[in-house]
Amino acid sequence: MVNVMNEYRDHNAQEWQELEAMKEHIDRIAVPSAIDEAIKNGMRLGRQRRRRRVLTRMVSCTAMFMLLVMVASVRFSPTVAAYVGDIPGLRALVELINYDKGLKLAIENDFMQKVGLSEEHDGIKMTVDGILADESRVIVFYTLTNQDGRKRVVNLRNVKLANNANTSTSYGASDFSEKWVSKQGTIDFNFHEGTGIPELLELEVKFDEVNETATSSPVWKFNIPVDKTKFEGKKETYAINQTVTVEGQRITFGTMTVHPTRIGLEVAYDPANTKKLFYFDDIRIEDEKGETFGTIINGISASNISETKEVLYFQSNYFSKPEKLYLRASSIRAMDKNKLEVQVDLDRKKLLFRPDDRLTLVDVGTSSENGQGVLVFRLDNDHPLDEHRQYHLFSSTYKDASGKQFESNMTGSTENEFQYYIRKAEYKSPLTLYVEDYPSRILGDINLRIK
Known part of the structure; x- marks a missing residue:
C-alpha cells in the first residue's frame, strides 16, 4: 500500500498536494458522533429537515489511501473524466459518492447532466454545476463562491421549485468562516407519487445571511x-407482496421500484399490531455476490403514505444488473402502542408517564437564544x-392538558x-x-427472495 501511495505521489505531485490539503482540512473538523444516523432519523417519514453535513475524520494511512483511490477513480475513470473536467464541484461529487454507492454507479454510467448556470448577488456567486435525475428524484450539485472575500453565508433556506410544489426537499447546511472562498453542496428534490x-x-434559493450590513434578501x-430522454423508461419493478411476522408483528412488503438514483420499497404495517414499528436497524437489499445496498442515509430515507x-x-x-436479489433484516426498533406518550408536569418538573426508567427529565427551562421553553x-x-x-425521540406535535x-x-x-x-x-x-x-426492539430474521 505504501509503495502504491509513493508511486502515485511521485507522478502526480499537484494532485497529491490537493489530497493532503483535503486531509488536513478534514482533520480539523469536529465531527459529532453518528452524524449519518442523526440524518437518517431526522429525515425519516419524509419531513423536510435541514441537517449539518460533515466529512468523517480521516486520520489513518489506510483511510487516506481509500480517499486517494476514490478520488483517482473519479478523476480518471473514462466514463467520468469528461464530467469532472468540466464540473467544478469535484469534492462535492467525491463526498456524495462516499455516502451512496448507487449514485456512484449512476455517475460512472454517464448519468450526470451538466448545467453550468451561475448567478451573483452581493458578492456571492452560486453555480449549478450539474444534476442527477430520474422519474422520482432530482439531485442538484452546486458551488458557492465568495467573490470579494468579505461576505458570509450561513445556511440555505427557502429552497424550492417555483413551478412544482409537490416535492419534498433535502439539503445540507455548512459552517462558513469569515475567510471562506468556495463551498460545494447538493439539493435533493423528492417528487411525490x-x-x-x-x-x-x-x-x-435564499440564504440566512449574505452580509451583516445587507438591506435586502435576494433570491x-x-x-x-x-434532459428527460436520459432516464425515461429506466426503472425496474418487482411485486414482492409477502408478509412476515416478527415477534407477533405483521409486516407486508409490497412493490419495489428500482430507479437509477434510488430504490423505493412499499412497506405496510398491520393495524392490529400491538407495537408501533419505528425503523429497521439493518434492512438492506443484497445480490448473489453478497453486495449490499442499504437505506439512504444522506437524504430523504422514507415517505409516508398513511399511518x-x-x-x-x-x-x-440499477446499473449493477444483479442476477439475484434478496431483502434482508433482523432488528426493528419498536414499542408497545400504549407506551407512546410522555407526560411532563411543568410545575413540578417531573415525568408523570414515560416508556421506561431509562428516560428521565433533567430540566424545564428557557432558551437563552430565543426565549422559548426547553425540556x-x-x-x-x-x-x-x-x-x-443519537435519537430523535419525539414528534414535533405536542399538546397540553x-x-x-x-x-x-x-x-x-x-x-x-x-x-x-416548546413555544x-x-x-x-x-x-x-x-x-x-x-x-x-423486536428481533427476527427476514430473508425474502426478490429476483
Missing part, C-alpha cells in the same frame, strides 16, 4: 433544463446497536441528552409528547 419531472426546473433563480404505510428508500443497484431529557442506553446513535395542539420548531441533542423546544404560551400542565423513535 404521480408527479412528473418537468423539462425545466425553476429553482429559487438566486435558475432555470435548469432537464400504517410508507415507502423506504435504498441506494440503487431537557436524558436517555440512558447501553445497547451495542446504539453506541454511536386542555387538549390544545402545538408544534415544536426545534430539537437538539448532545451525547445522551435531548432538548425539545412561549400559557399551558395547562401536564404536556403530552409523542414518542417517534426509541431504543427498544
